[in-house]
Amino acid sequence: MAEHHDLLPTLAHAMERQVDRALRQGLLQGYRATEEAALVVRGRIREAEQIRRRFGAMLPLEVAYDEFTTDIAENRILRAAVERLLRLPGVPREVRRRLLHQRARLADVTPIVRGHPLPGWHPTRLNSRYHQALHLARVVLDGASAEHTTGGLCIDGFLFDMNTLFEDFVTVALREVFRGSDRTGCLQDPHHLDEGGAIRMKPDFVLYGPQDAPLAVADAKYKAERRGGYPDADLCQMLAYCTALGLPEGHLILRRGMCPMRPAGCGTPVCPPSARAGPRPAAGRAPVRYRGRGAADEPPCSWSHSVSCPSWLSTYEAVLDTPSTTPASDA
Template sequence: MTAVVSLVEHAPARAFPLPDTVGRALAASKILEEAAPDSYERGMWRLRAGSKVGVVAVAVPGGETVTVRITPKVPVARLFFLLGYSSDPAGWRDGMVDVAEHSELLPALAHAVERQTDRALRRGLLQGYRTVEEASLVVRGRIREAEQIRRRFGMPLPAEVAYDEFTTDIAENRILRAAVDRLLILPGVPQTVRTRLMRQRARLADITPLVRGQVIPAWRPTRLNTRYHQALHLAQVVLDGASAENLPGGLRMDGFLFDMNRVYEDFVCAALREALRPYGGRSALQAKDVHLDECDSVRLRPDFVWYADSGTPRIVADAKYKAGKRRGYPNEDLYQMLAYCTAFGLPEGHLVYAKGSAPHTSHRVRRAGTVLHQHALDLDRQPEALLAEIRELTRRMVAGVKGRI
């Protein structure tokens, strides 16, 4: 028997009938913002979703499986735009990710991955060179002398060799197979999509599967694998969001989750970087080696810093995907931005929120004169309108820089 719990990102808490073992597992996993026994009714648990969206299944040995589905507030097509633009701003095109009629996250993602994989493999599997290191009775390539001495103690055969093999068993195909395999075991994938995924799985049958916990092989976009690019970006999304955990008492938790905080942050930083390219300089995402104190013991990690051609920091910004307060923005974000401005010696800082209940506002800090701006992006806008809004925001940032040079 399977029970389904449906939640909405950042929506008010609701009570659901759950086995205590499942409720405790959800509470310990930190997947939800709130998971606690109901104070008034036995066997009921109050659940509230935070910024994580997707689907999680908790299996009880010999009992039912409870599936928790968390729906994002933004439309699924808009979510895929945010993800796609973050991974490949130059190659993104509106409507590139087809979600068909699916309004839920996992079915839409599974459909999109299958469609893009089908397009990538339509002309056959991509081939390339892969370095192989093995023990062989036939010498090919080069002999790994150090390994031969360490493992064979001077014996001539088998020989420890390394060679380049032209094969279909390359990183690109292994990533596609891993994503397809992952989607086939997740709950909530429609049967029609599952059937099509099985066809893609048959195409990739000779590709070495990834073992759970194994590092995802690296790939880089080139002219030769152009037709794979979109499929690989979506496959990477699947593998990055996948999670599985064995819990005490024989419970197993398996699912697929996005953290909307991370999705929004990656999108804003990528969009600001692209919008600032015409102005020259250099953009740093998740800037490193930034410290508040002179002894370098208090480390800071601003989401976005733009440096002028001279190497001087000119713009600092942080992306905040939070539900706005009824009367404005959280004050603690201002303290954080003030620390960034102080460390960089900048008179202005920018906080960029997903649209909340307040428009753009700014605060001038007493005795310091530092101006802290709070901006709001409307994620309900169409992609081009949203990017235009970011370009306008960038022009305001640059205007502030020019005004003090």
């Protein structure tokens, strides 16, 4: 199996392999019950329908018969899954080419109309070579995914780097929040901590304003809250980002847990909001906000978090626009 770094290309590649394996001996044929009006007798005449629809007429005849054909439920489901993958962006060119080949092999099969339920099929000895492909096709058509649990679906295998997966999920979601606005989100944006450019750093997410001035910086870590607190390296890294970008606050996004804290002798708060995936909060639920005061000659600064990732992402832009006017006694 070829190596792919994203879930969609991996799933598309696995689907193409299973379809190719299922069709290697040719398209499966079976009997399909058909009812139609015909000019010749085929199968049996449906007397009740003939009298109800065409009383007194000789032709056409309402007939019912079982046709031995490749246009059966199993092949229709495979074609629907292949066409679903071909409509999705992000499928590699080579995989897309092979999927087009599989669709050509299923060209004589009636496509399933969007919104219509999938035809039913039953596993038998005759369609045993289709079983794995049909189960995987159901995953594609249901918009589901592979889970690292015991189940009845067998695939070639998958291995994820959860650190990278979590980081990509959070940063891409943040970038999509600001798409179409006057702000731009950059992923892995290179910067330097020193003036000579010797100490290089790449924050996971930097938000820029209309004048290309940095407005916010965020760093995602696939870590959970611990009794002893967060690793010093993560806090120092975020503090370095804020120093290099000249920002009054930073956002450390963790898989689970939240602990706002202020480094001693520094007016820059490091804010790790909770990015725990969970049920979507009720509509109108406001994010929890913490406000504090920096040094004596600095204006009040603020940071915020909310209890779940979807709510936090939707309120992120609004929080950045909120002025800090709460006195220090409210912290």
